[in-house]
Amino acid sequence: MQNKTHWALLALIVAFGLWARLWQLENLPPGFYTDEAFYALDAVEVMDGARPIYFPANNGREPLYIYLLAGSIQLLGRTSLAVRAPAALLGALTVLAAYGLARTLFNPRVGLIVAALAAGSLWTIALNRIGLRANTLPPLATLMLVVAVQAWRRYSFVKHPSMTFRTLAPTLLAGVLFGLCFYTYTAARLIPLSCVAVCLFWYIAKRSSFPTIRWLTAFALPAALVIAPLAVYAAQNPAIYFGRVEQVAIVGRGERSLFDNLFAVLGMFTWQGDANARHNLPGRPVFDVVLGLLFWGGVALAAYRGWVRRELAYVLALVWTATMLLPTALSNEAPHFLRAIGAIPMAFVFPALALDWLWNKTNRLGQGVLSLALSGSVLLNAATYFTTYAQDERVPFYFQAALTTLAAESNAYLAEPAHTLYLDYQLWEKFPALRFLIGERANLVLLEPQATLEPVNTQAARLVLRPEFGVSPALALWPAPVHLQGENGALYRNDNEVNAYPLYLTFTQQALEANAQPLADFGAAQLLAVQAMPAANGYNIQLTWAANAPITEDLHVFVHLKDGEAMAAQADNVLGGLYPAQSWRAGDQVTQVEWLLLTEELQPARLRLVMGLYRFPSGERLLTGGQDAVELPWLSLLSQ
Template identity: 30%
Template sequence: MEGRRERRTITRLALALLAVALALYAQSRIREPNQLELSLALYGVAAVVFVAALRQRREPPLAPPAEADGGPARWRPIGWALVALSLLACALGLYSFREPRPQNLAWWCYLASMPLLLLGLWLGQSTLKLPKLTWRLGLRLEHLLVVALVLFAFALRFYRIAEQPLGVWYDEADNGLWARLMMQDATYRPVYVESTNLPAHFLYLVVASFRLFGEGIVALRLVTALFGTLTVWATYLLARELYGVRMGLAAGFIMAVAHWDVNFSRLAMHGISTPFFIVMVAYWLVRGLRSGRYVHFGLAGVALGLSLCFYVPNRLYPFVLVFLFAHLLITQRGFFRRYYRQALLLVLAALIAFAPVALFIVKWPNVFFARTKTTSIFKDKTPQEALVALRQNAVKHLLMFNYRGDGNGRHNLPGEPMLDFVTSVFFVLGLAYCLYRWRDPWCAFLLVGFAAMLSGGVFSLDFEAPQSLRAIGTLAFAHLIAFAALARLWQEYDYAFGPRWRGYAWVALVPLLAYIGYTNIDIYFNQQAKDFAVWNAYSTPETFVARRMLELGPDKDFRVISLYFQTPTLRFLAPEIGAYKRLETTDSMPLFDTGDREVVLFIDAERRALYEEVRRYYPGGQYEEIQPDFGGPVVLYVCRLTPAQVRGIQGLAGTYYRGETWDGEVLQQRQDQQVAFDWSGGTPIPTPFSVEWRGTLRAPKYGDYRISLRAPAAVELYLDETLVLDAAGEAQLTLAEGNHALRLRAVGAPGMLDLYWSPPGASPQIIGEGALYTNPPVTNNGLLGRYYPNLEWRGEPALAKIDPSLALYFHILLLPRPYTAEWVGKVNIPTPGNYAFGVESIDDSWVYVDERLVAETHVGNQYNQGHITLTAGLHDIRVRFVDKSNWSHINLYWQPPNQPRAIIPAEALFPPQGSYPQLVEAARPPSGVATEQGLAELDPVATWGQQGSGPAQFNEPRDVAVDARGQIYVADTGNRRVQVLDSAGQFLREWNRADQPLVEPLALAVNAAGEVLVLDSDPGWIYRFSVEGNYLGKFGGPEAQLYHPRGMSLAADGTVTVVDTGGGRLIQFDASGAKSGGYGSVGNAPGEFLEPTDVTTDAWGDLYVVDTGNRRIQNLDVFGRYKREWAIPLANAYNGPHLALAKDGSLFATAPELGLIQRYASDGTLLGQWGDGLLHVPVNLTIQDDLLYVADTLNHRVQVFRIRELN
């Protein structure tokens, strides 16, 4: 009989291990293309086998308490007196908390009430005998291991905590600012802080850290690092209590390395408190259920009450505990009689710990629950829409643990499962085991707790799903469920082999734990550290702004783009830099400044046009484009201008003529900073002479100005070529904010010559530095915009300003919504022909040319255009705009004949003025020699896909390739995979890994052997796959020293040319993958490149390189020698232009920022362009036969056009 029992036990263990192996295989396949359903089925089989093998119960129950030892009871009255004193302290504190600004006394009473309660409960009950563990490590060794475990956990959370993450996220900084205020103002002791939408308990811990270690990001993040470390300790205690010391240490180690927990432990936000409180409450509750001690229930209650004073998901935990007690009440006879006192004490302890926040909820419920309403999935949805979103949210959150995790780089490596490979396997098996044993209180507790905490993410905003922060409570429950499966397997091993072989389990467990540790540490400290989406997700540009300010010191004149102005990140990191100015998103150059200090401008990446304008006006400045060390897009522009450079374009250009008619011999030319001359003692040039000053007057604000002119002889003053004064005197006029052409004529004579003004609200003063600028470079080009505080463009405008061009994003509104604006002026038509004018805005807008309505749009963010035939010269233009919605913006485009669509440049626009300068023709495309390429048209054929992660759905696709059989391969970059479609666009298959998962698949090609080449930009490998997706090999990589390559071309002989974007060069590999050559280096000279993004090779071996940073296409011969170049529209390297060679030798190119496909002759002549309103940041394209396939990146689809030759 004994032998039969042993064989059965070994069989169960073997079956369980087989189930684990099958589950590991399922997990290894789950992220492979088209393998989700099969993997889930394998998981199902594994779960059934695992449960069947281990269905017999081994773990100890949540046992009833031991009997009291009948010890002395003399301390009981003192204990219960302390409990009463605790209640008195709590009541006194609550009385003080009634005030909006409670004082220190309220908090001291509150803090005293909890230890008084716990001490009273400890003394108020006689000592009980505790159950002994049947096997344990030596006490000293156990303590050493626990100390080592906790120190290891803390090291993972504290190592380089100020550098990773590099940025200081908005909410982190906001927490730091509130803590700073609480330190500075001894009377400010809040219970709840509205900007954080949370109670203030977390902030008091930050205050304590600041007092101990000083203000800064290290002290700020130390609080959450300690929470994460304490979660590891609590996990050890709970697993030890449930399963023994060995499982306690193993569980603690897994929690210590879990990348999910490590990530939020290094982010100074409330979320990481949730797993700690979940585990700690569970530990003391289990201890209490097994011991019956009042103090254990008191500790559980205090932990529960405190948890409600931290992060929002904790508010669900009490319902989970209510369920647990209800379950015990139903399933365990006599439970109510044995435990009702303890349950009441738990509730009492929780209420005491939660008391200040509970009172706040009673007094100000709308404030407390405001954030929950704004993040609800039901917000702004019909019931049907909410139901669909809820179902999708639930699926995404259930799959985030082992399939596709949170895509927010601040929360996770985008898309990486929230649990590591091994832990996710035991999580699924544990889930199945707990479902089978749902009658067991602990299993039921894990299931209900998991579901409750998952709902925090499921019921929040659907576009963020899966959301690992709002569902952070599942971090604890998912790991506890995994530990349940691992512990049950370990218990079966113990039962099978007995005490003699118990220690040998470590032989298998230690390598398993080592693998779990390595996987998690690599994800956080390696992969996340080199991922741009992670790097940029922590208010990184603002962090650079603050740190640059501190480096440069407070004596500089800082101008910060309004997107970052006075953000919590700047205010927390650079409190010493208080006086800096806001640079509006609608601002233009030059600087309105006297130039007495060095000026430093911080411009966001989206305002590259403003950055280029600064460089054009101040070419001698120091310019920095900030991007990550490992490569990636620019996130911030920094411009440093010396006082001399600022003043260098200030003043007026004066021309001194012989005679008094301003047309004689030129005697002198000079730049005068102002017109303020005392010629009483003699003139600078012998009379007769005359002077004409020309330049630009910059009006700092809209309003009434008084212009005064004092002169000893004849003078004339013109503003915007309108005569203002024809003799000494003064004039009252209304000036729009911005640049105005100024011309002053004076006849030389002894006496005073001064030009004054009185700006709105200011006293008379010489018009001097900061208001006068030379022309060139400063002109008054643009349109006159009038802004009305109504929807009818009626009455006097509230604001008028000269806007150089209409590419405006109003981050800071010029007027309260709703308002209207109208821009008027002239547009210079350089050559006659048919012009397209288009507009895109947030609300309604209209474009009139010569008072003829040409284009209008009434749908937000939708581009519309119209055509009009115009003669060369100036034409009236008028634009109307209604602003009623968030994200206010308007963009005005034109498309001259045979040129690409572009924002109408400032030099083509003129505000209303008395007369206009001689017209200068705009630059034309290079003419080159006559080509044989004829006219063509693109006819839309098909559109495939939509945003998503399912089959034939895409997330920012960036390339398309077609094989000889007509199968289409799509680089589905955002989903980190390659999808294969048939010729009709139907899904065939997908793959997402080679010898390692794909990270950033950007470019594709199919070679003559039928192999699919995939350029994975992040690691720099070019992978080879069969058409079925089988991995065949790779080349490139670290040895090739590729730095975020973004393009790849395949020649007829099999040569692969890779565009090394970060390295500014081309690298060639032969058909076998061996490096065979290269061209170029970083620069802007011929044959040099700045962030190139693509290359193609024609039949003669000539290379055409998209030199994105230099805004050109360069043509090199077969030997890499420079031949020619031509300009292309502005773009950034991340979504840079790409090329496709047509059979007639012409080049099709994407213009991502314009949403266009352009066609060039081989000499650079623009032959045509298409795509208005159809494409949103098209990045790459390919041609097969007469079909053009376009990766329409931000529309998340592939579009197909037929190339139709025109006779």
């Protein structure tokens, strides 16, 4: 296949892989996970002049990705896109490197198949769209293998034992790349084990072609020099450097047997995949049924060619894949696709080998069927990410989408210099995403624990609190009279919780409605304004009230959307919502927001909004103008 078609197919595959990693990257996956935020904050410190060899925060992290992030953030700003773009580009580089590796070890056709599988796999796409350091390991390790194999082949063809620049340069480069792997991700620490195992087999099975001491020295010396600074750090700070490994290891914990983990890891390719929605569509295996059968067929073929025929390329594929699966096999939550990332792209070699074998055994028609089947499988797997995975209701919670919502709301509010945002310090400290996406601002005030709240000296302020605080801090900040709008924040739940809840409450100061003619007067409470605004699956109804006097009764508001005499939607809540009427002070104005769920499309001209107040729990309605409800035409309420 050494023709223009071959190279055109490779270009198409790489372009597809790049598109699948960059399209809608800032918004998909939705949110900005804590681990991504820690990387981003460390990158900001690098931009400010820090130059650590290892980053101890958040269980310790290798530095390469963080240094890449510093440049990306400098270019794209403090955004989730800046944090994820390097991972996406590294993923596309992995596709190209996968081709080079498979071509070098086997043949160009296997190279194309491996590249296609790497480009369209849900496993690779999902991980490459998250801003995590693990994404640096596959491209660097794959390039290291390509260069090392090519370097040895070039040297072995030279008839004299001395090393020329033509043979020395790639060998030194391979050693440098080997050393740099240790600066990528924790799983890279197992690369030497894989190399030792392959070399041991090589020495026993084919001693005559085993690398010379001179070549091994030329490879090992630059590798050792590159690794040395990190090795010194590890020796001086073993608790930091090895702490994460001890946290997740199953050895000595009795949580799950090694046999159970091995069985789960072997099953991840064809039976049961990672259950974590950050890494995978929960439970989906790496391969579909057809590719899964080809995977195990390829494993059998590689075992035969490696063990019986002593072919080193097949041994390398088997040993490398097995070794790079150890991080998930020896830790909790197996199978864990992120910890198994070192097996990318070598794991894709096995179905490619089986397909290549079938290709050589069939005619043109059969080859056409194989090509269509492979293309369809790759496209369907990629499409799964942008359809099924993107629509999975668990994904926004796993990526803490509530934090990006809060950050976007805060940044929009803070963009006006006259506005002041008061933010709960506990939210700021607990969620590093807020510290990165918002950053320190002159008009941002963090409310420290146990701090004495003083009245604000601004006419435009917003208070963001955890729900357990309620309205009390708001009343301390704003003396009466004040116009406040209280709203629930975005829904949140962590990985171990079942039910979602508002992560925060917002109380926003609004301009007082001076001399406003009330729409209805219920005695102690007056209805000043009503507005309907489009929202997800319905409308938000903004009700603005005024307190004539303190209210001691437990009053509730009902909001009914009528289509003729039929009930189209309804809402019911305490009067005032998050600022309950029993806390109102004379002169205060309160805007509460109630959501109306619409299950079908309605004709606006036929709709009317009926609302009023009643005493709880008796249900007795309060009168206004002799009526027990206010009726308003729907069209007059729609926001312009």
